[in-house]
Amino acid sequence: xLKNTLIKxxxxxxxxxxxxxxxxxxxxxxxSYRQANLVKPLFDVFTQKTGxxxxxxxxxxxMAERLAREGEHSPADVLLTTDISRLVALQDKNLIQPVSSxxxxxxxxxHLQANDDxxxxxxxRVRNIYSSKRLGNINVNYEDLADPKWQGRIxxxxxxxxxxxxxxxxxxxxxxxxxxxxWLKGFKANLARKPQGNDRGQVQAIHQNLCDLxxxxxxxxxxxxxxxxxxxWADAVNINFPNQNNRGAHINISGVAMxxxxxNRENALALMEFLISEQAQxxxxxxxxxxxxxxxxxxxxxxxxxxxxxxxxxPLTTIAKHRKxxxxxxxxxxxxx
Amino acid sequence: xxxxxKYPFWSSTSWLIALALMTPIAVxxxxxxxxxxxxxxxxxxxxxxxYVLNTVLLAVYVVVLVILFGVPSxxxxxxxxxxxxxxxxxxxxxxxxxxxxxxxxLYTDLFDYAGPIQRYLRALxxxxxxxxxxxxxxxxxxxxxxxxxxxxFPYVYMLTRTAFEYQDQQLVKxxxxxxxxxxxCFFKVTLPLARPAIAISASFVLMExxxxxxxxxxxxxxxxxxxxxxxxxEYGELSTANALASILMVMVLLTVAAEYRARAHQRHQxxxxxxxxxxxxxxxxQHIIGGIYCWFLVFAGFLLPFILLVDMxxxxxxxxxxxxLWQAGLNSLEVSIYVATMATLIAVLLGLYRRxxxxxxxxxxxxxxxxxxxxxxxxxxxxxxxxxxxxxxxLNDVAKWFEIPTPGLLLSGSLFAIIFALVxxxxxxxxxxxxxxxxxxPKSLDLAPASLGVSKWRSIFKVHLPLLKxxxxxxxxxxxxxAMKELPAVLVLRPFNFDTLSTQVYQMISDERLEQxxxxxxxxxxxxxxxxxxxxxxx
Numbered sequence: 001x002l003k004n005t006l007i008k009x010x011x012x013x014x015x016x017x018x019x020x021x022x023x024x025x026x027x028x029x030x031x032s033y034r035q036a037n038l039v040k041p042l043f044d045v046f047t048q049k050t051g052x053x054x055x056x057x058x059x060x061x062x063m064a065e066r067l068a069r070e071g072e073h074s075p076a077d078v079l080l081t082t083d084i085s086r087l088v089a090l091q092d093k094n095l096i097q098p099v100s101s102x103x104x105x106x107x108x109x110x111h112l113q114a115n116d117d118x119x120x121x122x123x124x125r126v127r128n129i130y131s132s133k134r135l136g137n138i139n140v141n142y143e144d145l146a147d148p149k150w151q152g153r154i155x156x157x158x159x160x161x162x163x164x165x166x167x168x169x170x171x172x173x174x175x176x177x178x179x180x181x182x183w184l185k186g187f188k189a190n191l192a193r194k195p196q197g198n199d200r201g202q203v204q205a206i207h208q209n210l211c212d213l214x215x216x217x218x219x220x221x222x223x224x225x226x227x228x229x230x231x232x233w234a235d236a237v238n239i240n241f242p243n244q245n246n247r248g249a250h251i252n253i254s255g256v257a258m259x260x261x262x263x264n265r266e267n268a269l270a271l272m273e274f275l276i277s278e279q280a281q282x283x284x285x286x287x288x289x290x291x292x293x294x295x296x297x298x299x300x301x302x303x304x305x306x307x308x309x310x311x312x313x314x315p316l317t318t319i320a321k322h323r324k325x326x327x328x329x330x331x332x333x334x335x336x337x
Numbered sequence: 338x339x340x341x342x343k344y345p346f347w348s349s350t351s352w353l354i355a356l357a358l359m360t361p362i363a364v365x366x367x368x369x370x371x372x373x374x375x376x377x378x379x380x381x382x383x384x385x386x387x388y389v390l391n392t393v394l395l396a397v398y399v400v401v402l403v404i405l406f407g408v409p410s411x412x413x414x415x416x417x418x419x420x421x422x423x424x425x426x427x428x429x430x431x432x433x434x435x436x437x438x439x440x441x442x443l444y445t446d447l448f449d450y451a452g453p454i455q456r457y458l459r460a461l462x463x464x465x466x467x468x469x470x471x472x473x474x475x476x477x478x479x480x481x482x483x484x485x486x487x488x489x490f491p492y493v494y495m496l497t498r499t500a501f502e503y504q505d506q507q508l509v510k511x512x513x514x515x516x517x518x519x520x521x522c523f524f525k526v527t528l529p530l531a532r533p534a535i536a537i538s539a540s541f542v543l544m545e546x547x548x549x550x551x552x553x554x555x556x557x558x559x560x561x562x563x564x565x566x567x568x569x570x571e572y573g574e575l576s577t578a579n580a581l582a583s584i585l586m587v588m589v590l591l592t593v594a595a596e597y598r599a600r601a602h603q604r605h606q607x608x609x610x611x612x613x614x615x616x617x618x619x620x621x622x623q624h625i626i627g628g629i630y631c632w633f634l635v636f637a638g639f640l641l642p643f644i645l646l647v648d649m650x651x652x653x654x655x656x657x658x659x660x661x662l663w664q665a666g667l668n669s670l671e672v673s674i675y676v677a678t679m680a681t682l683i684a685v686l687l688g689l690y691r692r693x694x695x696x697x698x699x700x701x702x703x704x705x706x707x708x709x710x711x712x713x714x715x716x717x718x719x720x721x722x723x724x725x726x727x728x729x730x731x732l733n734d735v736a737k738w739f740e741i742p743t744p745g746l747l748l749s750g751s752l753f754a755i756i757f758a759l760v761x762x763x764x765x766x767x768x769x770x771x772x773x774x775x776x777x778x779p780k781s782l783d784l785a786p787a788s789l790g791v792s793k794w795r796s797i798f799k800v801h802l803p804l805l806k807x808x809x810x811x812x813x814x815x816x817x818x819x820a821m822k823e824l825p826a827v828l829v830l831r832p833f834n835f836d837t838l839s840t841q842v843y844q845m846i847s848d849e850r851l852e853q854x855x856x857x858x859x860x861x862x863x864x865x866x867x868x869x870x871x872x873x874x875x876x
Contacts, residue, residue: 029833035848036844055833055834056833056834057831057832057833057834057835058844062569062570062829064573065569065570065573065575065722066722069722069723069726069749070726070746070749070750071726071730073729073730073733073743073745073746073750074746075745075746075750075833089573158557160567160571165571193474194476194557195557196476196556196557197557197849198847198848198849200849201849204451205450207451208450208451208467209465209466209467210450210467324572327571327572328379328383331379331380331383331384332383334383334384334387336384336557336559337384337387337559
């Protein structure tokens, strides 16, 4: 009899298990586009310092969609993203809230934060052009990617990837839609293979002689150089900062924002302020070889060795504004097909 | 004449379950009607025709390939005296345990320009660059089709083999006595008789192919699934995405209908396996070719990728986070156990309802509840959010009104959504298994207990369920493994700090470092072997 009751109870309890949540008192919930291996160490330090537990969903896509659907019942506190367009999309859809923090406002350069204090950049990253060492030192602009002399010699990842979309958006801002479409068609005609893989995969392809040029973010260069297996790939290329004689290299940011309905506001603010602290910024610089936004935080030695560069001063919000047009042009050029 | 007993409670439960499983699909369909026609037109003018073409090509290639792989191997094993046929009989099932995206990654690694094979060839012939020689490119539509076919052909093999083995031998004997050679007999009698089985299994494969997300993405093959994803997340238009998803679903349902028609013609099956029938004896040459063919399928579909995976797992053991893996494994187990149990319970309930109630339309709940199999995981996840999101908000409003603590995202933000999605998707597998198990129980057993005055429930528990035991076990295991492997729905719906083995492995693959996920992938494969062992024992 007792056994039967126990079994029944267990079955009943089991039925309700799927509904249970983790609910600790001191915690902060993060939706993150950034990869686990990068942000986890930062969170660990934060938890050590404050005792606040950090819960994360690593979502590569669909964060805004998820937040919108969850509405006022969303458990999310802090949103970590790469790419300006995603931050602006969150802002446009009214999914984030203004944050009043002198720590954030004074340490993030004015042009790298939202006018209404809803989002803040944490790091900047450059869209570089990697070139095969066989070519020697070359000067190359984004516009050159459509030059017929590179026919069959360029590799890149999917055009729909936010890094590429943002670059195309910056081209629209500079040249207008029609010229950008022509550029995209020329660029596509120069591809050695269909867009595929990630930024590292393209450098590997240069190492294998499949192509001579590729697009890639700066920090991948550092990451490959410090990875024993990938060092041979990185050794086969030079890292070029494009458009140095005119508008400068295209840059993008990774950033942070507070969710509109954040249930743990104080902890969220504490985490955001921690991410701009010297310690966290240094971790970003060292561990991910990105450019920290906080003044006075030294670059990783390796990153510093690539030298100074001129960055495009196009406002980031302009890039976000042209995002949809950029995707539309990529479809028209059938870039990925 | 004993009148059929009506089961009002059972009847309403069955219909409710079917309705619940259909709701997300209906929500998706109706949301699609409200699609933004501008975006749709833009897509139609630019990339959509290519996506559709790719989808159709991929489906056709995969179906042709699985038939080319599955039917000859089934014939060789069940009809001829092929050597090593005893081992091959179950070895040919093993590729089912391998997720397509894992095999895709492993083979790309092997055959890529940087892979060991091309490196070796370059060293051997001192070629310098890709321009110096030709080598097939795996990352193409054809490549993706081959990868998917290599792991899905066992469906065709399994069903066709059974069809051959249970074929009515009188027909074959009659054909032989009329002077047909064994070859003519195979092509004119045996093969046409197995056609329904081939059609059914091919339609299974078709649905799995259209639902594939990770393989095509890894191979940069843009299909309708890509378009759905893009439209939802890049253009931010859920309703247009739903419209595309509905198109995909209609494509699938049409093929399912075709399959159903094919099944309607199925007869000439005998109840008993023909053990004493004469096997076709092969010549030495045929032995060699047939043997190579079957062993090649086992090797390419399972052995080689398995060895590569073990090798990776051993090499990168130190770099693998075992704690994370352990947690992901437990999560996978939790989800899969819930899903398998729910799906099996539903299948038994609906299956027995159809069998015992005897009312008009009693088969409908069973059929309708299987529709979800035709819906790709990504689409299903979107449908779950669209269905349970508003429901959650409503629940919270109700709670507020009664001034009790609000439950938060009780349905869409917990494991509930994942489990619901996976039950919807895999109910068809459990339904099919239980339904075929039920056909093996003689009809007379339905009525005998009643005539002896035994109550209906007692007869179900004392007669039907014990006889169904092995079908229930197989259904449970098949769903368990599918739930283990499922990726896209879990990817979209998972709550905080929640990873399963498949999401972890996928994460590694999309970062192009499966090495560190190899142990996780190995676990998925090993769990996938369980039902194969049980299926084999059952025979």
